[in-house]
Amino acid sequence: MAEFDVHINTDLIRSGAMPSPFCAGCGHGILMGTILRAINEMTDANGKPLSMDDFLFVSGIGCAGWIVSPHFNADTMHTTHGRPIAFATGAKLANPKLKVVVISGDGDLSAIGGNHLIHAARRNIDLTVICANNEIYGMTGGQVSPATPETKRTTTTPVGNPDRAFDICKLVEAAGADFVARWSVHQARPLVKSIRKAINHNGFSFIEVMSPCPTHYGRLNALGEPFDLIDDLKKRSVPVQKAENMTAEELDGRIVTGQIKEP
Numbered sequence: 001m002a003e004f005d006v007h008i009n010t011d012l013i014r015s016g017a018m019p020s021p022f023c024a025g026c027g028h029g030i031l032m033g034t035i036l037r038a039i040n041e042m043t044d045a046n047g048k049p050l051s052m053d054d055f056l057f058v059s060g061i062g063c064a065g066w067i068v069s070p071h072f073n074a075d076t077m078h079t080t081h082g083r084p085i086a087f088a089t090g091a092k093l094a095n096p097k098l099k100v101v102v103i104s105g106d107g108d109l110s111a112i113g114g115n116h117l118i119h120a121a122r123r124n125i126d127l128t129v130i131c132a133n134n135e136i137y138g139m140t141g142g143q144v145s146p147a148t149p150e151t152k153r154t155t156t157t158p159v160g161n162p163d164r165a166f167d168i169c170k171l172v173e174a175a176g177a178d179f180v181a182r183w184s185v186h187q188a189r190p191l192v193k194s195i196r197k198a199i200n201h202n203g204f205s206f207i208e209v210m211s212p213c214p215t216h217y218g219r220l221n222a223l224g225e226p227f228d229l230i231d232d233l234k235k236r237s238v239p240v241q242k243a244e245n246m247t248a249e250e251l252d253g254r255i256v257t258g259q260i261k262e263p
Helices: 028-042 084-094 106-112 114-123 168-176 188-200 214-220 226-236
Strands: 055-059 073-077 099-103 129-133 180-182 205-210 237-239 255-261
Touching: 028 129, 028 188, 028 226, 055 084, 073 084, 084 099, 084 106, 099 106, 106 114, 106 129, 106 168, 114 168, 129 188, 168 180, 168 205, 168 255, 180 188, 188 205, 214 226, 226 237
Parallel strands: 055 073, 055 099, 099 129, 129 205, 180 205, 237 255
Antiparallel strands: 180 255
């Protein structure tokens, strides 16, 4: 396996794709790097490095939709809001040899796209879905999303979110997914390994990646500078093995990270 500090193969990135469209301190750039590093380290059955020609990347509308389209030197589909899994399903049916990877946000995948998500998991469609969860609608103004924690402020819940957040991993697992993981962007090394395993998994695989949003979530909840949001994710994260021995009260407000389910 390539060392983590080796530069990413520039052939994986479109010429002129930088600078990125992300706000300063956004975690999506870290996530983009982990996906590219995972691909950079992958080989086929004959030991030959995988080419971007082996992949199709599909994204929806939102901040996470910009991870793929301007950056990856590959075939990409930037689709309508909430519909990336539907488009990805059609592409996989048309060309089963493709490694089809969906990259989108918590709002796009678990709100307007929620039914596509649970039924793709139920049918065990051979897709890899990476959910960039910044706990808010980042691109469209900072509205509350299904993943916004209870009591947290957004532009549409200025005195605090009255509803409990979706546990998206539990939702997907309950729907039938047999590969489910959750990481934060500060856990970049295990995230790279998890992405490689998810892409190689035969069937539906889902990875939720917690990614800070300083522009809206951090500002509205007075969480400080971008590095403070990373520190907040570190403090809230608890390994899945440790979480198994914790009570519901102890887990309140925490983020369970690691490989949640694997065949």
